[in-house]
Amino acid sequence: MMGFLRLFTFAFIVSVASFTINADESLKLNDEVLGLIVFKSSVTDPSSHLSSWNQDDETPCSWMFVTCNPVTSRVTGLSLDGLSLSGKIGRGLEKLQNLKVLSLANNNFTGYLNHELSLLPNLEQLNLSRNGFSDRIPGSLMSSGSIKFLDLSENSLSGPVPEEFFINCLSLRSLSLSGNNLEGPIPTSLSKCTTLNHLDLSNNRFSGNLDFKPGMWSLIRIRTLDLSHNSFSGSIPNGVYALHDLKELSLQGNHFTGALPSDIGLCPHLKKLDLSNNLFTESVPESFHRLSSLNYLNLANNMLSGDFPQWIGSMGSLEYLDFSGNGLTGILPESMGDHLSSLSYISVSGNSLSGSIPSSLVSSSKLSVIRLRGNKLNGSIPDALFELGLDQIDFSRNELTGSIPQGSRKLFENLESLDLSGNRLTGDIPAEIGLNSKLRYLNLSWNNFETKIPPELGYFQNLTVLDLRYGSFQGSIPGDICDSGSLGILQLDGNSFTGSIPDEIGNCTSLYLLSMSHNSLTGSIPGSMSQLKKLKILKLEYNQLSGEIPQELGELENLLAVNISYNRLQGRLPTGGIFQSLEESSLEGNLGICSPLLKGPCKMNVPKPLVLNPFAYGNQMGRHRGEESDESSKSSGNHRFLSVSAIIAILAAVVISIGVLIISLLNISARRRLAFVDNALESCSSSSRSGASLSMGKLVWFDSKAGPDWGVNPESFLMKAAEIGGGVFGTVYKYIEDGSNNLAIKNLVVSNMIQYPEDFDREVRVLAKVRHPNLVSLKGYYWTPKLQLLVTDYIPNGSLQTRLHERPPSSPPLSWQSRFKILLGSAKGLAHLHHSFSPPIVHYNIKPSNILLDDNLNAKISDFGLTRLLSKLDKHVMNNRFQSALGYVAPELACQSLRVNEKCDVYGYGVLILELMTGRRPIEYGEDNVLILNEQVKVMLEEGNVLDCVDESMGEYPEEEVLPVLKLALVCTSQIPSSRPSMAEVVQILQVIKTPIPQRMEPF
Known part of the structure; x- marks a missing residue:
């Protein structure tokens, strides 16, 4: 009996225990349902993707986008990528204690990152990229120590990364914080992430240098390192070689200075190296040739010098090579193409390379883009190079001679952009060029072709830009030049075109810029131009066009600029559009255009009325034969009367002509007498008055308008x-x-x-x-x-000199916005002087006292062209002029052996930038030393503390704009004139700097 009782008691206890365990398990499953339902309640789901989430279900494992462990039925994954969800991450997810993967990428979540995410003890992958999360990164986000993959990229996170963020990162394999607004230095605790393979901190505002110990180079397992497009500065410390597994290194778009780190050449597995858009100096280290696995090398837009590396051909794996925008000299090695068989992209534009184009490049059969723009390359274009299937060719602004190679069908079937401008090319344009169906950009300007435009140019189906300015082209303009209908820009200025503008120009319905100035075009402006509804700019100046301007052109609502000066036009301007608001400079030099801006005669092309004798031809209808004799006698009488009238008219004309001649002779005689009297009076006056009169x-x-009456x-x-x-x-x-x-x-x-x-x-x-x-x-x-x-x-607001250096206490200081506005306006003014006139108008005296400000703080450059006007200035005046402009004068002005040109203005403009940014004068004299502003800023930039020199009175300013402007100033004040940009390039750079980051585009 007692045994039976013991057995019953044991069975009862087991059953109760089993019930308790099942109850606990059920409770946990219900908690996960509850947690996800709570999370869903904070989410807006416009497409009802989460409609399968039902709170009455016992388990969420059947729900869409939810992954469970098949053994335990616990939630291990939640992937809601790209579902257009919005809202905030609220409570609920902390209930998913077994969650390993959480991905909410590419949605519209906002708010801050919930601290509750750190309560998920088993979370290994967290992807919150491409949302709208803001505020700071919580330092405890990785406190669980289990996260292996973390992606917070493309949000609006700001502030510095907390030092404690990396305290528990021993499991971290991949981290991306790119595309946010994070700032400050990289926390030193990052060195604890010893298992990190991929690190992407690009497109933020991180600053400081990389020389912290233990630092970046202690991440010995790193494979991809991307710190691009930040504000890092200083030199790159040695130690890169320690990253033995490194495959990709991207440091472009920062402010790194000094020499390129030579120990990069000791990274044997490196495949991608991008150090472009920094301030690196000196030559390219020879150790780079050891990077036998490298297929991407970009060193563009630095300040590198020395000869082009002759060992480049030993890097046999290269597919992408960009050395553009530096100061490299020497020649391109003839052997470079023999070993670079995989090369598809090469750009060495904007250097000072000489010699010829290596014919060995034809061995690079995969080559699709070749850019050699802005060097000193000479010789002819290798014929075989035009037999490759190239997509883009840019040989512009060199010293190439000879003719354009005939090219192969393979080339013209692939080519999209061809720029051979600014050379010395001659001969005909290959007829095969018309076979091309993909060409979008064709620039043959500034050459010596001395030929006609081939009719094949009209065959292009996709051509949007055709630039033939100053190419020594002859003959007439082909009528079928716009047969494709896709042309947006047509520039034919400065040639020897004759004949009339073809009526078929109206077929160019996509044109928004049409420029035919400085030719010998005759005839009238065709009325078919009124069909160019998209046209914004029309330039026809300096031709021999005649007649009246078609009134229909006034219907072009998009027209913003017109110049028809120096032709033989006459009559009324079109009543609509821009024509009634044209400036005098756009109309002057014609026969007789009717405009209140012009003082000349207004000639109307209206035919005189024609008066016929009603009896001259007789009445041929309804006449009887009996009336013919009468009419004949009347007709005979009228013929006699007409002859007498004609004789009288001729005699009157002769008399009038003789009278006009006599009066003209009398006027000439009178003017000579008056001139003699005036000279005599002036001579007497000069002899009787003092020199001050x-x-x-x-x-x-x-x-x-008439000027003031000074007498x-x-x-x-x-x-x-x-x-x-x-x-x-x-x-x-x-x-x-x-x-x-x-x-x-x-x-x-x-x-x-x-x-x-x-x-x-x-x-x-x-x-x-x-x-x-x-x-x-x-x-x-x-x-x-x-x-x-x-x-x-x-100009009412005085000069920039007064506003910047002589400001009274009652006047507010210039803000960053005002200073940038002044810089951009001054750059545009100088660019107009340099690029709109031939020869360019050089100012030679750019400084704050010559920058005037109107009521809206718009910059107005004064005193331009005075050195042109007073070209015979004596040594005393010139010496005073240089003494008054110390610090602004380009160094080459002191050396008469150098050719002085518009680069002198670029130097002065660079000093002007520094003066506006720092509030200091270009040269300051201390008790025992002399401080030169551009040298001091350069040193501070190299030391990484250049923002310390920014004028404190400017108030708040965006570092991402001020730093590039300071960098631009140092480039403008380069000691080597050829290293300075043109003012047109300066304007473009400033506009890019001020453009919001998401909308910026790489310059081509």
Whole structure:
């Protein structure tokens, strides 16, 4: 009996225990359902992807996007990628204690990263990339120590990465924080992640240097390291060789300085190396040739020097090679193509390479892109190179000669872009070029072809840009040049085209820029141009076009700029569109265009009425034969009357002609007498007056409205004008005219250098044509042998010199936005001077005192072209001019053996950038030393503390914009003129810097 009781008791206890275990297991399963339902309640699901999630289910293992362990039925994976979900990560996920994979990538989640994620003890993969998470990264996110793969890229996370973030990272294999707004230095605790294979911190605002110990090079298992597009600075310390397994190293888009790390050549497995867009100097280390596995090498846009590496051919695995935008010299090795059989992309543009194009490149059968732009390469283009299946060819701005190779069908079936501009090419354009169906960009400008445009150019189906400017092309413009209908830009300026503009130009319906200036085109402007509805820019100046402008052109609503100056046009302007608001410079030099801006005659091309004798041909309808004799006698009488009238008209014309001739002779005689009297009076006046007095002179106004009435002597004006400044070239006065705008007048220091008014008038008229929103407009001048005045607009807000260095306490300092606006405006003004005139107009005196500011702080460059005007300045004036511009003058100006050109202005502009960014003068004198601003900024940039030199009065500023601007300034102030960019490139760089990061594009 007792045995039976013991057995019963044991069975009861076992059954109770079994019930308890099953109850606990059921409870846990219900907790996971509950946790996911709570998570779902905070999520917006517009496409109902989570409709299968039912809170009444006992387990979530049958739900969409949920993965469970088949043995334990516990949730191990939750993958909701790309479901357009939004909301925040709330509570609930902490219930999934067995979760190993959580992926919410490519959705619209916002808010901060929930600290509850750190409570998942078994989480190994966490992917929250491509969402809108913001705020800071929680330091405890990896506190579980189990995470192997973490991707937080493409969010809006900000602030520094906490030091404790990497405390428990021993399991971490892959980490991506790219595409956020993270800043500050990399935490030193990163060195604890000794098993890390992939690290991507690109596209953030990280700063500092890589020289921390233990540091980056202690991650000996790293395979891919991407620190690109941050603000790291300083030199790269030795130790890269310790990363023995490294396969990809991307450091582009930072501010690294110094020499390239030579021990990179000791990384045997390296396949990709990108060090572009930094400030690296010196030559390319020879140890790089050991990288036998390297297939991608990009060192573009640094400050590298020395000869082009002749060992480049030993890197037989290279597929991508870019050395563009440096200062490399020497030649391209003839053997480079023999061993680079895998090469598909090569760019060495923007260096100083010489010699010929290696013919061995034809051995690189996989080559698709070759860019040699902006060097000093000479010789002819290898014929065999045009037999490859190339996609892009850019040999522009070299010294190549000979003709364009015929090319093969393989080339013209693949080619998308061909740029041979800025060379010395001659001969015909190959007819085979018309076989191409993919070509989108064709630039043959600035060559010496001396041939006609081949009709095959009209066969292109995809051509969007055709640039043949200054290519010495002849003949007429083909009517079928736009048969494809895809052309967007057509530039034919500066050639010897004759004949009329073809009516078929109306077929170019995709055009938005049409430029045919500086040719010998005749005939009228075709009315078919009115079909160019997308046209924005039309340039027809300096031709021989005649007749009236078609009124239909006024219907072109998108037209923004038109220049029809210096033709033989006449009559009314079109009433619509931009034509009624054109400036004088766009209309001048024609026969008789009717415009209030022009002072010349207005000639209307309207035919005179034709009066016929009603009896001249008789009445041929309804007449009887009996009336014919009457009509015949009347007709005979009228014929006699017409003859008499004709005789009288001829006699009258002869009399009038004789009268006009007599009056003209009398006028000439009178003018000579008046000129003699004027000269005599001036001679008498000069002999009787003191040297300080003013004699009669010539007053000329270029503005459409009449200038102020100064009379014949400017002494009355000088009595009213107030002196507002002065310089080496003369004193500046402000003249207040009742009822009109204020004017500024510069009294030039002439020293009897310009004795002939014709010379002065010719040079001043050139400057008067220079019109730009960022240049001070020249209104007129006054000339005598003793006094020469230039009249310009008065700019009310003074000079940048006063606003920057002589600011009164009551005036607020310039903000970053204002300073950038001034820099960009000044750059645009200089670019107009350099690139819109041939020869370029060089300022030679760029400094803050010559940058004037209007009421809206728009920059207006003054005193441009004065060195052109006063080309005979004596040594005293020139010495004073250089003394007043110390620190702004390019070093080559001190060496007369060098060719002085627009690069001098680029140097002065670079100093201007530094002055605006730092608030300091270019040269400052201490008690026992002299501080040169650009040298000091360069040193601070190399040391990694360049932001310490930024003007504190500027207030808050974006580092991602200020740092590139400072870097641009140092490039502009390079000691080597050829290393400085053009002002057009400066404008483009500034616009890219100010463009929001997601919208930036790589310059081509």
